[in-house]
Amino acid sequence: MKQALMILTIVASLAGASLAAAGSKSIDLPPDGAQLKPSSLPGYAKAQANCVACHSAEYMQYQPATAPRPYWDAMVKRMKVVFKAPIDDADMPAIVDYLAKTYGNEQPK
């Protein structure tokens, strides 16, 4: 059993090495440090101040565009409660509004 696993590991690493040697495959990663999408909503500035200190805006970009307002509300609260993001409760509704309209299901079609 252990031996089989070892052989598998060797085969897998050989396959990886030959792929790397071929060098023809490439993937496009989004640029590091993605910025929040600009908006005239008041929550834009608040999101800039509160939401990109720990991670880039990529995290918002990769949320489903079908995500409804309560999803964003829960997300902002999770950032505060779980990850201790220093977000003022008073700023939350504007941030959620910006997120739902910019990344969620309230985006202009």
Ligand code: HEC
């Ligand atoms: C104190 C640091 C911090 C701040 C400030 C912060 N986040 Fe996060 N955020 C995190 C961490 C840590 C994760 C989890 C990363 C992981 O799970 O790999 C995360 C993950 C996310 C994700 C990915 C989905 C998920 O559930 O993991 C989204 C979307 C997100 N944050 C949005 C926000 C928004 C919107 C704000 C502003 C309201 C914000 N973050 C502010 C730390 C922070």
